[in-house]
């Protein structure tokens with residue numbers, strides 16, 4: 001999978017990648033501040049424009065880099081803005097704090113790749129505030145504990161991104177036992193309009209609670225852990241929630257709509273396999289639109305799951321596609337209503353329309369059953385992939 005990902009990145013860059021020189025021209029790069037040589041080594045070091053605060057470069061620090069962290073730190077002392085691409089791969093460095101002065105990276109259709117640095121503990125890019133790149137990839141670690149981008153606030157597509165890019169492809173999967181993501185980092189990532197957060201894996205670092213960040217059943221704007229709304233919940237206070245770092249579960253209520261979730265914008269579950277929004281046993285639920293919910297994250301393909309609510313919901317094509325589009329879901333797997341995704345609900349509704357004259361409950365049941373079987377089969381095929 002990692003191999004595939006890299007090959008994809010390389011292919012994407014060579015197939016769609018324009019001439020690097022042209023990109024530097026579009027960005028008005030100063031030739032004196034341009035370092036096109038890719039691998040930084042003791043031989044190429046002399047050509048690095050150490051006095052420039054903006055450097056245009058395809059910078060690659062890798063196993064050929066025969067320089068110490070101190071040498072690198074003094075090389076990058078002035079560099080605040082990097083235009084081009086940044087690769088730190090296969091090194092033995094413990095951090096990349098030699099790039100701590102870096103504030104912005106602008107890649108156009110190019111990438112930031114920080115892969116396979118198996119001694120790295122933290123990146124330590126303390127001054128980094130903005131990234132505008134097509135890809136940002138962090139994989140293959142053993143000791144990484146934190147991302148260490150405490151000031152990263154803006155992640156967007158660059159003005160010169162490829163027309164094929166719909167969003168910044170983030171792939172953060174260090175696969176290191178000690179690795180955790182802070183709730184602040186997740187909030188930055190999930191609230192960035194241009195970012196696909198489906199490729200972020202890890203667990204949350206245990207946060208410090210405060211007035212603004214609490215654990216259910218306390219209610220405040222940012223909630224760490226799952227929120228379970230049940231028959232005995234007081235609905236009024238839930239309007240203060242803005243983001244849940246866990247799942248939203250609504251189970252066994254007489255609620256008819258979600259209007260009480262007035263301010264909820266994001267639900268970001270990191271626990272493996274757990275859906276982000278689970279709505280179960282609400283027989284009176286008729287409207288499934290959320291007033292402000294924009295984005296949900298879960299590594300379960302069934303991110304948003306409705307089961308055993310009002311039967312009529314399982315036939316409501318517009319409600320299903322509406323919710324899917326509100327949440328920016330691009331896969332076919334979500335949301336589901338009693339196991340059926342929007343496309344199956346559409347098929348069922350079309351079938352029903354066609355057969356209105358000779359309405360027959362028995363064969364409708366059979367159709368739903370067959371659809372569910374096909375869907376379950378597709379799901380298992382996909383999960384096995």
Ligand SMILES: *[C@@H]1O[C@H](CO)[C@@H](O)[C@H](O)[C@H]1NC(C)=O
Nearest residue numbers: 018019020021022023024025
């Ligand atoms: C890139 O573009 C520049 C200017 O348009 C041209 O001089 C150069 O030969 C091109 N390089 C490649 C590798 O195509």
Ligand SMILES: *[C@@H]1O[C@H](CO)[C@@H](O)[C@H](O)[C@H]1NC(C)=O
Nearest residue numbers: 038039040060062063064090
């Ligand atoms: C730069 O490093 C890459 C990755 O190890 C390697 O494939 C490439 O040959 C190197 N280029 C030069 C000019 O040394």
Ligand SMILES: *[C@@H]1O[C@H](CO)[C@@H](O)[C@H](O)[C@H]1NC(C)=O
Nearest residue numbers: 077097099100101102126127
């Ligand atoms: C980071 O930014 C602060 C504030 O602008 C500055 O004082 C500090 O020197 C910068 N750090 C580095 C490593 O350049």
Ligand SMILES: *[C@@H]1O[C@H](CO)[C@@H](O)[C@H](O)[C@H]1NC(C)=O
Nearest residue numbers: 230231232252253254255284
């Ligand atoms: C839902 O409404 C029914 C009928 O009014 C009532 O019997 C039941 O207790 C209600 N359930 C909840 C969870 O409020």
Ligand SMILES: *[C@@H]1O[C@H](CO)[C@@H](O)[C@H](O)[C@H]1NC(C)=O
Nearest residue numbers: 249250251252278279280281
């Ligand atoms: C919903 O409540 C029912 C009955 O208490 C329980 O069996 C079920 O596991 C709950 N569902 C979720 C998703 O928590």
Ligand SMILES: *[C@@H]1O[C@H](CO)[C@@H](O)[C@H](O)[C@H]1NC(C)=O
Nearest residue numbers: 257258259287288289290291
């Ligand atoms: C459903 O709920 C949404 C959001 O709360 C609201 O904007 C919409 O008007 C409701 N639709 C109906 C038919 O009541």
Ligand SMILES: *[C@@H]1O[C@H](CO)[C@@H](O)[C@H](O)[C@H]1NC(C)=O
Nearest residue numbers: 283284285286310311312313
């Ligand atoms: C489902 O919709 C039908 C037709 O619009 C309506 O007669 C029925 O009462 C609805 N069922 C529920 C449980 O709301």
Ligand SMILES: *[C@@H]1O[C@H](CO)[C@@H](O)[C@H](O)[C@H]1NC(C)=O
Nearest residue numbers: 317321342343345346347350
């Ligand atoms: C629903 O099904 C109809 C008939 O097959 C099709 O024309 C329509 O495009 C489908 N809607 C969506 C959103 O896929």
